[in-house]
Amino acid sequence: MAIREVREIGDEILTKQCKDVTKMTLRTRVLIEDMLDTMYERFGVGLAAPQVGVLKKIVVIDVGEGPIVLINPEIIETSGEQTGEEGCLSVPGKWGIVTRPDHVKVRALNEEMEEFEMEGEGLLARAFCHEIDHLSGNLYVNLVEDGLHDVNYEEDEE
Numbered sequence: 372m373a374i375r376e377v378r379e380i381g382d383e384i385l386t387k388q389c390k391d392v393t394k395m396t397l398r399t400r401v402l403i404e405d406m407l408d409t410m411y412e413r414f415g416v417g418l419a420a421p422q423v424g425v426l427k428k429i430v431v432i433d434v435g436e437g438p439i440v441l442i443n444p445e446i447i448e449t450s451g452e453q454t455g456e457e458g459c460l461s462v463p464g465k466w467g468i469v470t471r472p473d474h475v476k477v478r479a480l481n482e483e484m485e486e487f488e489m490e491g492e493g494l495l496a497r498a499f500c501h502e503i504d505h506l507s508g509n510l511y512v513n514l515v516e517d518g519l520h521d522v523n524y525e526e527d528e529e
Contacts, residue, residue, distance in 0.1 A: 372404040374412050375423040377460045384421055385461055386508040389428045392442050395484050399427070403482065406431045407438055415460045417498045419505030422461050430479075430502040434494045441489075444479035444503050453493065457501060457511050464522050467515030475499045 378384055392399060402425060410418040410431055417432040430441040451473030458466040475496040478488050491499055501511055512519060 372401065372408045375405050375409045377409065377413060377418075377422050378424055380462045380510060380512065382461075384424055384426065385505070385510060387421065387426055388508055389419075389421055389426045389506040392427050392429060392480070395482065399429070400482070402427070403429060403431065403440055407433075407440075410460075413460050416494065417502040418460060419502045421505055421508070428506045430506070432495070432498045432502060434491075434498055436495075439489070440482055441477065441479035441499075441502075442481065442484070444477050444499070444506070446475055446499065446503060447478050447488070448474075448476035449496075450474045453497065454516075455497070457497065457515075458522070459501070459511055461505075462510065462512060462519070465512075465519040466522055467512065467519045468517050469497075469511055469514045470516065471497045471500045477503070 406418050416434055420427045420429040428443045430444055432439040449472035453473040454470040456466050457469040473496055474492050476490045477499050480486055
């Protein structure tokens with residue numbers, strides 16, 4: 372498939388509300404494959420359709436256990452709390468501390484447009500919240516508790 376351009380903070384599309392996917396089309400299947408390819412190419416944990424310029428409620432996630440595709444996802448249950456570092460492919464070179472639920476249950480459609488529910492804890496719960504926020508035009512930078520920090524890829528030389 373294809374690697375798509377990831378839209379970055381400041382791009383108006385990242386602040387817009389996405390629309391429901393009402394039927395699976397070839398174009399939507401290609402979009403999902405491209406999103407997965409783009410996420411893996413950029414070493415991301417998740418990617419939402421608006422990040423590649425498409426205002427549809429589609430999210431892809433892989434926290435190391437294989438790809439998850441969520442169409443029209445909604446969070447239906449949360450519990451607990453976790454605070455940790457978060458980054459975003461649309462905010463390159465930055466990270467911040469964000470508090471999210473530690474346990475999240477989502478309801479979504481799969482690629483066959485069949486409804487299913489899925490639960491996640493830890494990183495997967497964080498990814499569910501982060502990516503689903505994108506579908507409402509919300510970026511994690513609005514939740515950061517101590518400001519954004521530069522990612523430092525080099526070891527300190529002290």
